[in-house]
Amino acid sequence: MKVLVVDDEPLVRRSLEKALVHRGHQVVQAADGRAGMDVWISEKPDLIFLDILMPGLSGLQVLKELGPRKTGKVVLMSAYSGVHGQETVQQMGADLFVAKPFDDILEVVKKAEGLIA
Amino acid sequence: MATPENPHRILWTDSDNEALAAAKRLLKGTAWELVTSDSYEKALKQVGNGPFAVVVAGQPASGERGLEFLERVRALNPSVSRIVSAEQPTRAMVERAINEAAVFRIIEKPLDKSDVVKSLAEAVQHHVTSFDQKMLLREVSRQNKELEGLKQGLERMVADRTKSIKASKAEVERKQKRIRATIRFVKELALTAHLDDLFVLIRKELRVQRRVSDPILGYYSPEQKARLLFFRGSQVLEKQCANEPWPAIDQVKTNSQSVRKFLADQFGRPFGKVLSIPLKQRSSEKVTSVLFLEHGYSEDDLHDFLEYVMELLQPFSITLDRLLLAEDLRHTSVLWERTFDTIQDPVAIVNVDYDILRSNRHFSDRVTYGTCYKVFAGQESVCAGCPVGAALKAGKARRGEVRRGERIYQVHSYPILGSGEATATTVVNHYVDVTEARNLYSKAIQNEKMAALGVMAGHIAHELNNPLTGLRSLAQLLRKEVPAPVANDLAEVEKAAERSQRIIKNLLDFSQAGENSDAADTVSLNDIILKTLPMLKTAMRFHRSEIELTEDDNSIRVNPYMLQQVIFNLVNNACQAMENPGSIRITTSREEDRVCLYVRDTGPGIPESAMDRIFEPFFTTKPEGEGTGLGLSMSRQIIEKFGGAIQVTETGPQGTEFKVSLPAAKE
Numbered sequence: 001m002k003v004l005v006v007d008d009e010p011l012v013r014r015s016l017e018k019a020l021v022h023r024g025h026q027v028v029q030a031a032d033g034r035a036g037m038d039v040w041i042s043e044k045p046d047l048i049f050l051d052i053l054m055p056g057l058s059g060l061q062v063l064k065e066l067g068p069r070k071t072g073k074v075v076l077m078s079a080y081s082g083v084h085g086q087e088t089v090q091q092m093g094a095d096l097f098v099a100k101p102f103d104d105i106l107e108v109v110k111k112a113e114g115l116i117a
Numbered sequence: 118m119a120t121p122e123n124p125h126r127i128l129w130t131d132s133d134n135e136a137l138a139a140a141k142r143l144l145k146g147t148a149w150e151l152v153t154s155d156s157y158e159k160a161l162k163q164v165g166n167g168p169f170a171v172v173v174a175g176q177p178a179s180g181e182r183g184l185e186f187l188e189r190v191r192a193l194n195p196s197v198s199r200i201v202s203a204e205q206p207t208r209a210m211v212e213r214a215i216n217e218a219a220v221f222r223i224i225e226k227p228l229d230k231s232d233v234v235k236s237l238a239e240a241v242q243h244h245v246t247s248f249d250q251k252m253l254l255r256e257v258s259r260q261n262k263e264l265e266g267l268k269q270g271l272e273r274m275v276a277d278r279t280k281s282i283k284a285s286k287a288e289v290e291r292k293q294k295r296i297r298a299t300i301r302f303v304k305e306l307a308l309t310a311h312l313d314d315l316f317v318l319i320r321k322e323l324r325v326q327r328r329v330s331d332p333i334l335g336y337y338s339p340e341q342k343a344r345l346l347f348f349r350g351s352q353v354l355e356k357q358c359a360n361e362p363w364p365a366i367d368q369v370k371t372n373s374q375s376v377r378k379f380l381a382d383q384f385g386r387p388f389g390k391v392l393s394i395p396l397k398q399r400s401s402e403k404v405t406s407v408l409f410l411e412h413g414y415s416e417d418d419l420h421d422f423l424e425y426v427m428e429l430l431q432p433f434s435i436t437l438d439r440l441l442l443a444e445d446l447r448h449t450s451v452l453w454e455r456t457f458d459t460i461q462d463p464v465a466i467v468n469v470d471y472d473i474l475r476s477n478r479h480f481s482d483r484v485t486y487g488t489c490y491k492v493f494a495g496q497e498s499v500c501a502g503c504p505v506g507a508a509l510k511a512g513k514a515r516r517g518e519v520r521r522g523e524r525i526y527q528v529h530s531y532p533i534l535g536s537g538e539a540t541a542t543t544v545v546n547h548y549v550d551v552t553e554a555r556n557l558y559s560k561a562i563q564n565e566k567m568a569a570l571g572v573m574a575g576h577i578a579h580e581l582n583n584p585l586t587g588l589r590s591l592a593q594l595l596r597k598e599v600p601a602p603v604a605n606d607l608a609e610v611e612k613a614a615e616r617s618q619r620i621i622k623n624l625l626d627f628s629q630a631g632e633n634s635d636a637a638d639t640v641s642l643n644d645i646i647l648k649t650l651p652m653l654k655t656a657m658r659f660h661r662s663e664i665e666l667t668e669d670d671n672s673i674r675v676n677p678y679m680l681q682q683v684i685f686n687l688v689n690n691a692c693q694a695m696e697n698p699g700s701i702r703i704t705t706s707r708e709e710d711r712v713c714l715y716v717r718d719t720g721p722g723i724p725e726s727a728m729d730r731i732f733e734p735f736f737t738t739k740p741e742g743e744g745t746g747l748g749l750s751m752s753r754q755i756i757e758k759f760g761g762a763i764q765v766t767e768t769g770p771q772g773t774e775f776k777v778s779l780p781a782a783k784e
Binding site for chain 1: 578579582583584585586587588589590591593594595614615618625
């Protein structure tokens with residue numbers, strides 16, 4: 001499947017891509033919210049890893065602006081673990097929340113794959 | 118008064134005329150006036166009529182007629198000098214002349230001029246002398262008579278006086294007795310120190326008068342309460358006036374209807390005739406005390422009695438005045454003392470030498486003398502920062518800060534200036550404990566710092582977390598693609614990244630501890646513990662755990678997530694403190710209006726050197742990399758936010774116990 005990774009941290013994008021490719025997925029990347037939104041609309045990915053805190057548009061703003069044009073399942077990532085519970089994540093239009101840092105990146109990928117099944 | 122004759126007259130008598138002629142002849146040319154007579158009878162008449170200095174009588178040879186004559190002259194006028202002239206005087210004649218007639222001289226006939234003149238001159242002189250004597254005698258006897266008269270008058274006077282003295286002596290004795298009685302009364306009054314004693318005294322005095330019953334005294338206490346002092350038997354009783362005080366009495370009232378009614382109301386019995394005597398007090402213009410005397414005197418007797426009583430009442434009134442004044446003074450003094458002692462801050466009056474003149478209980482409850490620095494601060498010399506000297510010098514209030522052991526006091530020194538005095542020699546020191554304020558101030562600064570640190574920590578955490586996430590994830594992935602030696606290195610990279618993340622998480626938690634503190638819920642401490650324990654499974658896996666939760670109400674108002682952090686920190690610390698497997702005991706209890714949590718370990722205890730600092734941020738005893746030094750600091754911050762306290766209740770080789778107490782939630 002087609003996976004979009006939106007994060008301003010290159011190492012995060014790179015490691016997620018590596019893990020996803022390893023699992024046999026096609027990966028597209030975006031380094032900020034604005035670019036991520038453009039790719040999202042043009043590529044229509046099945047799964048999106050979206051960072052919350054980014055310069056320019058934040059992950060939440062991206063979701064808001066996208067509105068009905070949103071496709072695929074969304075995994076929100078943030079270091080603000082305590083603040084966003086599962087419930088609010090769904091209210092924001094996401095499907096899963098993953099706290100940074102990841103304890104095990106492969107676990108994260110597996111959880112995300114589970115959304116599609 | 119008769120005077121001696123001058124010129125001196127001489128009477129010469131002789132029956133012999135020849136002798137007379139011879140005498141005339143002889144005395145011719147002398148100063149004397151000579152009168153001659155040849156008849157004794159005539160001559161005697163002349164002596165009776167006129168004064169003569171000398172009488173000379175011739176004595177015939179026979180018979181004694183001349184001597185007889187002289188004897189009669191002597192009887193008539195003894196002061197006249199008498200001379201007898203005779204021819205060949207016989208011894209018998211001479212004897213008679215001297216003894217009977219007391220003649221001055223005997224002149225022998227025939228007359229010799231010089232003998233006659235000499236004799237006459239001497240006789241005249243004799244007369245003068247004897248006359249003077251006679252006069253003197255007369256004067257003396259007159260004076261004697263006068264004296265006698267005076268003496269008699271005096272005696273009469275003395276007798277009169279004695280009589281009147283005797284009469285007044287009784288009166289005097291009576292008065293003396295009364296004065297003595299009054300003096301004794303005054304002396305006794307002077308010794309009375311209590312109103313009751315005074316009252317007993319006046320009754321004793323009044324009892325002498327049989328028709329008066331026991332007195333009643335109305336007076337005002339220092340609190341201006343109208344009070345009555347009265348007797349029941351020999352006992353002095355006192356009571357406060359029910360309802361209104363006695364009617365105003367500004368002069369003696371012999372039988373006031375309103376007073377009788379007043380007393381009847383107060384004592385619940387009818388009163389007969391009542392004498393009301395106002396006792397004027399010097400201390401106040403108004404009459405405030407009144408003596409009530411129930412009596413059985415008639416109008417007439419009453420006057421005497423009143424006179425008697427008034428005499429007693431003057432000293433009585435003065436003593437009453439003194440006692441009431443003393444009581445007033447005592448009352449005021451006690452009031453001031455109490456006021457002084459009630460002031461919660463220490464207060465002392467101190468002189469230039471720093472000697473305490475007066476101090477209140479909060480200044481020192483035991484020692485009240487000595488220097489202020491010794492008594493208050495336990496110093497041997499003037500405290501550093503003492504404002505007393507400056508205040509005395511300036512004559513104005515000054516303040517400074519002194520230390521008393523651990524505590525800091527702000528001292529306000531107010532110089533006491535007498536009216537018109539330019540320099541003060543005493544100051545009032547008011548000590549305000551500013552320790553808490555100081556601590557709060559430094560705590561406020563600390564909090565400020567912590568808040569800033571929290572914000573910064575949050576930023577840093579976010580900035581670092583992202584690359585660390587990538588670093589760690591990439592390391593995890595790469596490890597699987599490379600040969601073993603490289604994979605091992607990557608494993609180290611991953612571990613380092615993980616450790617970094619953990620530190621950052623702590624920082625993040627810490628920074629968030631200060632935020633959202635208002636989001637408090639009423640929760641059960643037990644529930645929070647039970648929710649936190651699963652997270653501690655890893656930490657506690659080597660140790661035995663005992664959990665004892667109270668069944669009493671343990672609801673508190675806190676932010677549950679924050680409290681979880683505290684519990685997590687405490688238990689995690691306890692586990693880490695025990696190098697060897699030990700036991701962890703977690704208990705909760707309700708202690709009055711607090712809910713408490715105890716976390717106890719069997720570790721080696723907190724080193725004494727670390728005790729003071731364990732709650733300081735970034736202080737840690739754990740190996741580098743294992744602790745951030747923020748756990749306890751953050752825990753305290755959280756607990757204090759919710760009005761609680763955290764402390765080490767015990768630490769030693771047997772282990773350490775932390776206690777957290779939080780206010781119980783109000784229903």
